[in-house]
Amino acid sequence: MKRHSALGFGLVAAMFASLATGVASAQEQRFVSVGTGGVTGVYYPVGGAICRLMNQTRRDHGIRCSVESTGGSVFNANAIKGGDLEFGVVQSDVQYNAANGEAGFADGGPHEKLRSVFSLHAEPLTVVARADSEITDFDSLKGKRVNIGNPGSGQRALMDLLIEEKGWTNSDFALAAELAPAEQSSQLCDNNIDAFAYTVGHPAGAIQEATTTCDSRIVPVEGEVVDKLVNDRPYYFKAVIPGGMYNGNPDDVNTFGVGATVVTSADVPDDVVHAFVDAVFKDFDAFKSLHPALANLNPEEMVNQGNSAPMHPAAEAYFKEKGWLQ
Numbered sequence: 001m002k003r004h005s006a007l008g009f010g011l012v013a014a015m016f017a018s019l020a021t022g023v024a025s026a027q028e029q030r031f032v033s034v035g036t037g038g039v040t041g042v043y044y045p046v047g048g049a050i051c052r053l054m055n056q057t058r059r060d061h062g063i064r065c066s067v068e069s070t071g072g073s074v075f076n077a078n079a080i081k082g083g084d085l086e087f088g089v090v091q092s093d094v095q096y097n098a099a100n101g102e103a104g105f106a107d108g109g110p111h112e113k114l115r116s117v118f119s120l121h122a123e124p125l126t127v128v129a130r131a132d133s134e135i136t137d138f139d140s141l142k143g144k145r146v147n148i149g150n151p152g153s154g155q156r157a158l159m160d161l162l163i164e165e166k167g168w169t170n171s172d173f174a175l176a177a178e179l180a181p182a183e184q185s186s187q188l189c190d191n192n193i194d195a196f197a198y199t200v201g202h203p204a205g206a207i208q209e210a211t212t213t214c215d216s217r218i219v220p221v222e223g224e225v226v227d228k229l230v231n232d233r234p235y236y237f238k239a240v241i242p243g244g245m246y247n248g249n250p251d252d253v254n255t256f257g258v259g260a261t262v263v264t265s266a267d268v269p270d271d272v273v274h275a276f277v278d279a280v281f282k283d284f285d286a287f288k289s290l291h292p293a294l295a296n297l298n299p300e301e302m303v304n305q306g307n308s309a310p311m312h313p314a315a316e317a318y319f320k321e322k323g324w325l326q
Contacts, residue, residue: 035076038181049290073154091154119306147196189214201293
């Protein structure tokens with residue numbers, strides 16, 4: 001009886017010790033979220049790639065990373081300001097405007113705690129039109145049914161600016177749709193819209209869907225207004241969408257665009273940002289292999305280009321140690 005009692009007591013003690021350890025582990029576990037965009041774009045899988053790498057080393061830092069599908073760049077910048085997200089993927093123009101309180105952020109003023117982490121891939125403005133729509137360039141969108149993007153997205157912010165610079169309003173379109181990225185390809189092929197505009201890294205699932213499901217073409221976005229935007233704003237640059245990347249589009253298409261960047265808040269602790277950055281750059285080749293849009297990334301360009309908000313001090317220290325930060 002004594003032996004059984006002692007054994008029972010030992011099992012109970014071990015069970016409580018195990019429970020106590022589990023409670024302690026749960027208390028030590030921290031969570032961060034990365035705001036991205038629609039699931040058919042590039043932001044969502046890129047955010048998922050970062051979280052996957054970060055979660056692989058969770059035992060070392062105790063931080064679990066989750067990816068969130070959101071309305072896009074503007075939403076992410078505002079959610080970071082409100083403390084609802086720790087990290088977000090945003091267009092380079094949205095980062096600039098949020099940091100400086102310009103354009104769509106003018107009413108709220110500068111996001112003084114916004115911090116850059118690093119930049120990612122290029123994102124050309126990609127206009128896809130039905131082949132039977134007689135749309136051959138951006139100007140011929142006038143009078144057509146066009147998806148200009150959902151409110152809160154970076155593509156909508158860029159389209160609003162381009163429309164304004166051209167002296168147009170949304171009433172110049174037969175329809176100015178506000179579809180989310182996941183809806184636009186099916187709506188194009190169902191003939192509910194004539195074209196959609198999307199700022200996205202390539203290759204992109206939404207563009208592949210549109211060009212394989214129905215006869216559609218990518219049209220150029222160029223001219224004097226585009227030249228002025230590129231010359232006046234450092235976060236815009238001209239770009240080429242390679243021919244042959246998508247079905248039925250054998251020729252290169254000239255356009256312009258932005259870059260995707262990752263931002264955070266000054267309130268996010270240094271060790272969290274360090275773990276986030278280290279997950280990406282510790283095995284950089286593995287990161288680049290997780291999505292085709294990441295294949296040509298270069299660490300020095302990611303650190304020194306496209307980041308207009310002040311860099312988070314933990315990221316800055318990491319990059320200086322690596323010798324990448326100029």
